[in-house]
Amino acid sequence: MKYDVAIIGGGLAGLSMSIELARAGFSVVLFEKNTYPFHKVCGEYISNESVSYLQHLGADLEALDAKPIHRLRITLTSGSSLQSQLPLGGIGISRYALDEALAERARHEGVTVCDGTTVKNLSDGILETSAGAFEASLVIGAHGKRSTIDKQLNRDFIQKPLPASENFIGVKYHVKADLPQDLIELHLFHEGYCGISAIEGDRYCMCYLSKASNLKKGMTISDMEQLVLSRNPNLADYFNRFERLYDEPKVISQVNFQNKEKGNSEVLFAGDAAGLIAPLSGNGMSMALHSGYLLHQQVSAHLKGQISAREMTSNYERDWQRAFGHRFSFARWMQRAFFSPPLMEALVQSANFFPPLATVMIKQTHGKPFFPGS
Ligand SMILES: Cc1cc2nc3c(=O)[nH]c(=O)nc-3n(C[C@H](O)[C@H](O)[C@H](O)COP(=O)(O)OP(=O)(O)OC[C@H]3O[C@@H](n4cnc5c(N)ncnc54)[C@H](O)[C@@H]3O)c2cc1C
Incomplete structure (x- = not known):
């Protein structure tokens, strides 16, 4: 069988796109190398900008016992500290529970979810996996920060060893x-x-x-x-x-934080595979969901014959930069500041003296709820 779409990686970007594309009537196969449920390195705080989207996807956050979070406290080794309200707030939920719930939802929507299956190679729409070969008209890479498939795809960022810094x-x-x-x-x-x-x-x-x-x-x-x-x-x-x-x-x-290419003639990337934001922003999961939301719209339009492959890629690149370009750069800057004790001491003291400063800085690393139903 030739699928309309194959998705490599069953984290938040891959699972959310698989659900949307299956609902739009396309045949979708998703490969996840681990078997659900499984633990993942992640702070497990999701900004409220994507909560209504998670609900739209079918995640019952109340039944999953997600915890509402409204306040932030930062401490330094010197003993200084800062407490602030989070302008938008978020929820706490483990990836073990959330990814499992979305995988279940994807199966329910008709996605062929192949967990415990690693994609080893990709060429001309043929995916060589640990469970055999699969074919798809369109391939999406949602395989996270760094994967062997990046090497096979010869992606720029994986060619050079990472500098210690x-x-x-x-x-x-x-x-x-x-x-x-x-x-x-x-x-x-x-x-x-x-x-x-x-x-x-x-x-x-x-x-x-x-x-x-x-x-x-x-x-x-x-x-x-x-x-x-x-x-x-x-x-x-x-x-x-x-x-x-x-x-x-x-x-x-x-782990390394950089902007990456968003697609080429073989595959389009979403989530961390398209760019990983510094985790101090508490925004990587929302970006994974939001980028999947942007990409699935272009993929849908292309598969329905409304736009060319080239338009699909360039529209997505444009939408991605508009949505994330600023906060991506700010989070990188903020992470550098986090590693400078004198600068952090000055920032914490200033924000204690003038609390709106903390709110302004937190807002720079976050977006707004992106789902129209929000
Ligand atoms: C230390 C740390 C703390 C963080 N804390 C937070 C936080 O509190 N809040 C927040 O919003 N973000 C946080 N993040 C970022 C967040 O975890 C990621 O941005 C988010 O998980 C990205 O989702 P994704 O779907 O793109 O990738 P992932 O969730 O990484 O999913 C990719 C999936 O692809 C699978 N895969 C990879 N290669 C293959 C292959 N070849 N074949 C099949 N499957 C494959 C992997 O097993 C994986 O499950 C943190 C990141 C780090 C490093």
Whole structure:
């Protein structure tokens, strides 16, 4: 069978597009290398800009026990801190639960969901996977930050080794904690930051991003947490006190924040595969959903014969830049500021003295609700 659309990657970008395209009447196959449900390195705080879209896709956030979050607290290793209302706010929900719910929804809408299946190669609409060959008229890459398929597709960003200054690792735990459930905390440490916020089932997601250079040769993750992260007194306390709900943390390496090409003659990219925003913005998941929303409209129009392949790609590139260009650059700048203690000290002191400053800065990293039904 030749599918109308094949999607590589079953995270938020891939799953949301698969649901939309199946609802529009196209035959869709989606490949996800892991088997649902599974854990993923992510802070699990989703900005409210995409909540109504998640509901439109069929995610019952109340039944999933997503936690409303309205406040932000930032702390520095010096002990300084800042608390602010989040202008738009968000929800806390694990990727384990959310991706599973959307995968279930996609199956229900008629998507052929091939989980536990890795796409190894792509050429002229033929996908070589661990479950055999598949054919599609159009292929979408929604395979996240970095995948072997990027190498096979010869993408620019994967050709050169990452410079140390741009090479990060991400680590995530689920913990039992005694923190307010409507608060997301960001604790800074030397060249990194750790977020903690409530998710379903009275658990908390504790997730950090650190320059890879903090993990010196011979060090374990636990050594790094003791020697580097715990210089922030809040993190020292949390690592000592909070019970971890699975033995080993989820860890990813070679994380890097850059804008990437949005498509070529072979494949169009959405979500992190099109560009990964610094996680301090708490906006990557919303961007994955929003970029999928933009792309599925162009793909639909093309498959219905309303626009050419070239128009589909250029319209999508234009829409992507309009929607994300500014916040992408601002989040990169903000992340650099996070790694400069004197600058952060000055920003925190200024925002404590003049609270609207915090609101203005938070707004720069976020968009507005993008779904027309919002
Ligand atoms: C440390 C850290 C913390 C973060 N915290 C937050 C946060 O709190 N809030 C927020 O909004 N964003 C956060 N983000 C960003 C957010 O996690 C991502 O932007 C979001 O997950 C992107 O979704 P996606 O669908 O593009 O990719 P993903 O969710 O990564 O999905 C891609 C999928 O493709 C699959 N895949 C890859 N290659 C193949 C292949 N060859 N064949 C088949 N399947 C394949 C993968 O298994 C994966 O499931 C964080 C990121 C990091 C690194």
